[in-house]
Amino acid sequence: MSNTYEIIIGLEVHAQLLTKSKMFCACSTEFGLTPNSNICPVCTGQPGALPVLNSGAVDHAIRTALALNCKINETSVFARKNYFYPDLPKGYQISQHEEPLAVKGYIELYDKQGVPKKIGITRVHMEEDAGKNIHSDKCSFVDLNRSGVPLVEIVSEPDMRSPQEAVSYFKKLRAILDCIGVCACNMEEGNLRCDANVSLRKFGADKFGTKVEIKNLNSFRFLEKALSYEVERQTQMLDSGEKIEQETRLFDAVSGITKSMRKKEEANDYRYFPEPDLTPLVIKKDKIKSTEQNMPELPDAKKKRLMSSYGLNEYDADVLSSDVLLASYYEKLVSIVKEPKLCSNWVQTDIMRVLNEQKISIQAFKIKVENMAELLLLVNKGSINQNTAKSVFSEMLSGGRSAKDIVSEKGLLQIQDQSQIEAIVDEVIASNTAQVEQYKQGKTNIAGYLVGLVMKQSKGKANPVIVNEILKKKLS
Amino acid sequence: MSFDILNSNIPTINSAIKDKKISHRELVDFYIKRAKKYSKLNSYINIMEQEALEKVTNMDPDLSANEIIKGIPVSLKDIFLMKGHKTTCASKILSDHVATYDSTVASRLQNKGAVVIGKNNMDEFAMGSSNEHSFYGPALNPWDESRVPGGSSGGSAVSVSAGLCQISYGTDTGGSVRLPASYTGICSLKPTYGRVSRYGVIAFASSLDQPGPMARNIEDLAIAFDAVSGHDPNDSNTSSLPPSNIYKGLKNIEPCTLGVPYELLSDGIDKDVVKCFESSLEIFKKAGYVIKDIKLPHAKHSLDAYYIISTGEASSNLARYDGIRYGYRTSNISGLKDLYENSRSEGFGTEVKRRIALGTFVLSAGYYDAYFVKAAKVRRLIRQDFDNAFSSCSAILLPTAPTTAFKIGEKLADPMTMYLSDVLTVPVNLAAIPAMSIPCGFDSKSLPIGMQIIGKHFDEMTLFNLAYFMQRQRPELFNRVSVK
Known part of the structure; x- marks a missing residue:
């Protein structure tokens, strides 16, 4: 131009x-x-x-x-x-x-x-x-x-x-x-x-x-x-x-x-x-x-409130406030999960992606807000990790079953137990001596590779935060 | 049958029916036979013989007090829609149009048991003062068949005057029930705008159109008005006042002050008309009424304002006759523009086309302010004139028309002269007030002359009582059937 x-x-x-x-x-x-x-x-x-x-x-x-x-x-x-x-x-x-x-x-x-x-x-x-x-x-x-x-x-x-x-x-x-x-x-x-x-x-x-x-x-x-x-x-x-x-x-x-x-x-x-x-x-x-007295909260006011009450950034608040029903879904979700940022991330990425793909509004969205909250609570408590949560999310979309049902049926609950994870870490360290040696010589980014092996061995269920902690301790 | 139907009003007929002197069927049959006998007067476009007779066969003669119009043979100007019946507005463009719903006037009448025996001739789309602008040819004045009956509700006036129905309904946009009433020696009422529903009445000029009854005597006129007046949710401009109750309220009133705008009588009014009108004033004076000279300073601009407003609105109201959904469609089509132009050129008559052209002009960009907006201002001033006048009088009297009925063809070549026929009736429509035309005598050629009684908004009662007074003073002028 x-x-x-x-x-x-x-x-x-x-x-x-x-x-x-x-x-x-x-x-x-x-x-x-x-x-x-x-x-x-x-x-x-x-x-x-x-x-x-x-x-x-x-x-x-x-x-x-x-x-x-x-x-x-x-x-x-x-x-x-x-x-x-x-x-x-x-x-x-x-x-x-x-x-x-x-x-x-x-x-x-x-x-x-x-x-x-x-x-x-x-x-x-x-x-x-x-x-x-x-x-x-x-x-x-x-x-x-x-x-x-x-x-x-x-x-x-x-x-x-x-x-x-x-x-x-x-x-x-x-x-x-x-x-x-x-x-x-x-x-x-x-x-x-x-x-x-x-x-x-x-x-x-x-x-x-x-x-x-x-x-x-x-x-x-x-x-x-x-x-x-x-x-x-x-x-x-x-x-x-x-x-x-x-x-x-x-x-x-x-x-x-x-x-x-x-x-x-x-x-x-x-x-x-x-x-x-x-x-x-x-x-x-x-x-x-x-008529004025019966007006609902308008998008601008809603945006300001979303920013101040939930600490959302301008962009996120803008997206949510321009769709009343989506905003109300979000607010209900937060009221149960109590994690505004987590909820916002899920609404704005995963849920909105589905809405766009299926060309539907939140009203026609398959997962009820209570079920969605259940999933995010599992994430928040560390019972499942983000990756597992994403696959549970797509299961929920296609099957209509609740998050808890899917997680327990498939045995997806995250391994939180320190000793269980330690055992796997020990095993990985023992069978990867070359990599461990490189790490000790300063190639610290090799840790990611080792974490990956631990996760693989645990079939993705080990809590990655705990894996990281234990691995670092053992290697130092 | 010894009972004299033609000289009886509705209450008398109802008593005769109750007393078994005559049956409903005989009554309807009587009028239909006459309507057919006098078909040369061309007052009906369509007679609904079978349906009307079926309706009254076995009708209970024991009428209750509120069944005053039940079984009474009525005719309607062919501008009122009746579901399942042709409603042509005397136009080629609607000559095959069958109404898909009932006008409020028709449905109120039918709900009350009145019997519609036919649809009357009229000027096409109610545009005219002589009933000559009809696709079905002119209606003839029964007092002198070489003369017009007035318009636009000419057929209705003829059917009442010649005794081809008991009462009739017309519409009045600039004088269309009053002028023909005057020319044929009967009574008619142009109610206050908004008193009678326009729903299902084919529109000419929406802000002026008002349906009104026509009858040979004041009782019938009151009964006819009461039967159809009152709020209609389908017409946003109808008043929320309760329906009128005139017939039961007819009474002798104390003499009051009546206004006469003498300045309007000086110019172009036939001498016989003025003489006859003045003799009516004498009758009022003798009875103790005070006649007061009043001024309507802007009334002289009425005709100009009227022909701008009415044609402007008409040009828009008649746009729907486009050959697309109903009505006449040309066979000469090579594109959408042709479909419109040829259907309308072939479907509308000359006078209608003249008014559409005029109306399109006064609304067009660059002329709208100079014509339409100015005319609306004049209209407000005329309304104010009447309001001022009514502060010192209870009603205003005027002749209905400047002349008596003129010869068929006499004014056709000169529309401006024709338009002047309405000079005394048009101010009333612009002011949205009620006015009645009643017979007040005959001219030297034995043609009837009419007088207008003009009232305040929604004060039809006073008009009726004044007319009732005149009917008692000069009974020979009322209930007068023009042909044997």
């Missing part, structure tokens, strides 16, 4: 609100059903149908706005965004335009040194989702199951300065939405989607350059790839004296490039006007207050 230009990025994130029914009718929001099975006169835009606002969606939107430190407008107004598309049954989308639900919030990001940076949130508003067009060779189909599903759109200020920062922002936003339980945050099911605005300007310039909007960025990886590509593309254009055109581009995940979708002059005139079928949305102060 060039050093001539400063990168300016702003994101618009659409999050599907986790409600049972749609935003303006009683239809279910369940994902993945037979096309057009969750529909009614309202969400299919039948003549004469009228919207009725789902108060559950409003509650979620208020929580979202509060978690993003926004100012909630006492009165906000629904507006119609008019355009023609087969997946938009009414010919307009009910959204909010001039008077959104909430404005002026922020999210705090931390760089590697832990220095905070605020990314401004311009606005948070509510709107309904459209349906889905499905294309075949001969014709196209419309599935309206998603039509009318409630969304919040979260628009950031153009405060991000690199693709990586944009990804951190999006990740943080996801962690917050996940934490307050307003969104399933499943990007594969499309319930968290992102459009990005990117522009470049010379360092020191006070005006922004012409921005380009990139649509359809449905994973962190795509977001970073698309932004990096776009920055490179714009840099080359500017370097060769070309002008950036204001346009909307689409990211193609297969080729990894962005392609022009429509130029500014082809942009829709959405003809926004206040939705006459709905009264303005009034949110009273006590409603905001009671």
